[in-house]
Amino acid sequence: MADTPELEILQENLPKLTRMNSVLRFAIGDDEGYTIDARDGKAALVEDGSIEPDCTIKVSRENMVKLINGDMDPMLAYTLGRIKVQGDMGVAMKLVKAIAS
Structure with missing residues (x-):
């Protein structure tokens, strides 16, 4: 994996x-x-x-950085279609709580 801003974050x-x-x-x-x-x-x-994910979040590179940094509200981004969730929505909710801490 090449070092990219999103990978570092x-x-x-x-x-x-x-x-x-x-x-x-x-x-x-x-x-x-x-x-x-x-x-x-x-x-x-x-x-x-290499491992089947429980949840996949489809997102642009820019919005991924904003999401992980806490600069984008995940619920609003989901509502506006800036991120899409496939799989276990419970895992996506755990991610929201984890990045908020």
């Missing part, structure tokens, strides 16, 4: 995600994305596609 915020007990994927475009394995009390970026 994800890595900085991994400790916030340790209690999610889920696998989450941020899908950026058709082939790009980041998968976070936040099971067993730890959170780590894993090779995209």
Whole structure:
């Protein structure tokens, strides 16, 4: 994985995600994305596609950075269609709580 602004932000915020007990994927475009394995009390970026996610959040690169930084309200972004959620909505709600802390 090449270092990009969104990757750096994800890595900085991994400790916030340790209690999610889920696998989450941020899908950026058709082939790009980041998968976070936040099971067993730890959170780590894993090779995209190596684990089936419980929840996938489709988002633009710019909006992903805003979301993780807390500069975008996740519920409003979802309502306005700036992010789309596939899979377990409960995992998406856990993410909202995790990034708010």
